[in-house]
Amino acid sequence: MTLREDYFGYICPKSSLKPSYAIYSLYVSTYQKVSVRVTKLQNMNGNISFPEQLRRGELLNVDCPSREILKRVTSRWGVLVLIALSNETLRFSALRRKIGGVSEKMLAQTLQHLEEDGFIDRTAYPVVPPHVEYSLTPLGKEIQEQVEGLTVWLETNLHRIMEQRQQRSV
Structure with missing residues (x-):
């Protein structure tokens, strides 16, 4: 055939x-x-x-679902969540403190989206008060490594980007 x-x-x-x-x-x-x-x-x-x-x-x-996944992974908070969870498991409040500047609503939404896509595991323990931990799945670790390359490049070249921004705003 x-x-x-x-x-x-x-x-x-x-x-x-x-x-x-x-x-x-x-x-x-x-x-x-x-x-x-x-x-x-x-x-x-x-x-x-x-x-x-x-x-x-x-x-x-435009109809491919990979666009929605790209949007979630590369969103402002998505990138930061993936980087924050790269080497450790964190509770919601510790994750929020580590990232800084994110509202509870946006962090909850971001975590929910990343969990739906299989990048994050959410583990809830049946205790009072509630205890929930977040960690990267194997798929999440793969995407985190890719995103980390972008963040390292940005941090390394930040001075060049800021110079270009300043030159172009004049």
């Missing part, structure tokens, strides 16, 4: 298939429908299979 028969035949009738542009649906592990726009039948670099392209999604496609 050819790639076309394997992956295209059951998605689109062969007669209506336009190889240069087609929209496919794929159900991912969360059972959310993901739309993926495929611009070519063949992968440009040859390293990624067509099924892998479908699983990856397409960040520049």
Whole structure:
């Protein structure tokens, strides 16, 4: 069987298939429908299979759920939560103190979103007063390492950025 028969035949009738542009649906592990726009039948670099392209999604496609995840991870508080939890498990109040400047509402929302996406584990202990701890999951540790690279670059180049900002505001 050819790639076309394997992956295209059951998605689109062969007669209506336009190889240069087609929209496919794929159900991912969360059972959310993901739309993926495929611009070519063949992968440009040859390293990624067509099924892998479908699983990856397409960040520049407005309907792709990867945009929502990117928004959550790279939000102001999302980045700081991931960095704060990088080496330790923290309770809500300790996390809020460590980050500084975040409201209870925003921290709770951020933690909820990161937990929904599988980046954070929330452990509630059945004691009075309530005791809840937050830590990174293995997936959270992976994304934290990626985000940490960005934060290290920002901190290292802060003086250059501030110089550019000052030059451009004059």
